[in-house]
Amino acid sequence: MKGKTTTTGKTHSTTIKVDYLARVEGEGSLYVKIKDDAVQDVQFKIFEPPRFFEAFLRGRKFTEAPDITARICGICPVAYQMSSVHAMEDALGVKVNGPLRALRRLLYCGEWIESHALHIYLLHAPDFLGYEDAIRMAKDYPGVVDRALKLKKVGNDLVTLVGGREIHPVNVRVGGFYRVPTKYEFAPLVERLKWAREAALETVRLTGGLPFPDFEQDYDFVALRHPDEYPFNEGRLVSNKGLDIAVREYENYFSEEHVRHSNALQSSLKQRGAYFVGPLARYSLNFDHLSPLAQEAAREAGLVPVVCNPFKSIVVRAVETLYACDEALRIIEAYERPDRPTVEVEPRAGTGYACTEAPRGILYHRYRLDARGLILDAKIVPPTAQNQKAIERDLWQFVSPRVKLSRENLTWQCEQAIRNYDPCISCATHFLKLELDRE
Amino acid sequence: MKERQVKPRPTATGKRLGDVPRVLIIGVGNPARGDDGVGIAVARALAAKRFANATVVEASGEGTTLTQLWQGAQTVILVDAVAVGAEPGTIHRIDARTQALPTDVFRGSSHSFGVAEAIELARALNQLPPRLVIYGIEGKSFESGIGLSPEVIGGARRVVGRIARGVREQRRRSLRPQPPPPILVAAR
16 A cells, blocks of 8 residues: 555544555546445546547547557557557458458467566555565565566567567557568467466466455446457457447447546446446456366366456456467467568548457547548547446445445555556556545 | 667677676656656667667666566666655665665656566565666656756766766776786695
8 A cells, every 4th residue: 555544533534545546557546435334425536637649649640540549558558559550440441361460469468468467466466465565475475476577578578579669569550560570480489478378377276266355246347259259359349238239339339428536537338337348347258268278277266257256357367368378379370471561551531440458448449530541530448447437336335344444454455446457547547546534 | 678789899808899798777767758758868868879888778667677677687777767855857876786765756657566666576586686776867847748857957967977987987897808817826
């Protein structure tokens, strides 16, 4: 816990306030008001200034979107690149298939491995094992933390090889890549990915044995679903409550609103409200498309095909990491270097839509282009912005039966509940802070 | 991240340049957040000097990437913006081998696992490089936008000078002919 805790005490009221939550990406805070042992209000606040990316994309060429939007996030730049290139290709009537399509999945595998390894071990595991942070955890579990760093490094190296650079890859373009790797270049990675797959399997076992609070919720899970594969870049938007739409229909079914306490727009599923995106949703809607190894590991770790306890997201992330290693190996094995690194793309007027599965959930992009291929307007809806309402709702449910806990304990557990979402607040606007107001 | 590769070539002392211990210089920061970009600015200024015995890299400050960057390196110099409330441009030099780092000083980025965490994690795992020196330059403004404050530019210039002198000195020392090994005389 990095934030400070203060108390204002009237006879019947207590305020607990943590200035910002540690181990989440960005700047934000949480406010919880408790009166007579009942939760009165929960506000998940994001106060990092909005970043105006949508505005400064206007007037830029369609080819620039992948490199500009990659700058929105240092943890999931690949997701921004993938959503932007697919949206542009949708607008321009281009379809990328074969090895180029496979390379895009491979690049995403790298990002999932590095992002999930970071979150599981360095940000989330200390919560379950009772450590203040990963540094203290590392003193008791040096082998585990060392494994985490090596696992993450495999993901980084995969992104470096396919994306050209570790952070903010530079090799992605509308239509494909600037350069495609040779099969020979993948050779040194294969052994390391096999090690990573074992390490991920160990991670599933380790996280499966953690203690979880009893907290099953009825969520509207929303994720991509593809007929044949666990989703990265393509598919229909589906939910466990009957939603089944094409990505281009997104704005007909989802709305965004500004709330006073947050700089990030809050998303809702029209007529339904809060919904849940990310590993738990993806897994629960696509369990059947996980590789046999990932499915078996999930079952052995005690997961059922639909997981409704957000605290178990740490296990689901481990399963997805395992899947990503498995899938990466499969793609590399089948890979034949294409003759050309890209397909021809000609500018034309039109609107393009795309959703891809960022490590934290669906990332929606929409662009309207003029005949010269200049961007007229852009819309970007990151996963954390979509999860804000679900986070608030979880906290409401989570705090209610725990109002009698000590302030320190409750604060810590609330932070933990937020970290279930691995919120990337810098993406959403887009830092975190906890205020507990008790009357 | 840019890295300059130097091909080994013979030197006056007959040593090859590849044998010279290299210094790894890491500039950390985000140039789009005002003075937070000072680490990157220092890295670029040092890269332009094309030292034969130094590798210069730029990094965002994400902690695990840093621990990987310095693996195997003997001497590492890391430059980053800090905010401890000193005069803007003030240089804080920290020997990370002997001093613990306060985790709330580095501006780094909004990343919760940043420079100080990386160093403390590496310390916990016994993975710190044998020599790790941090230059923290006190920033003034971390608002969105590109460009450094004049005071911070002054600080950056001084840090560039100090690091450059150190790197050149290390090279001179390593190229100096070593004294021949002592002749052992068997005791009668």
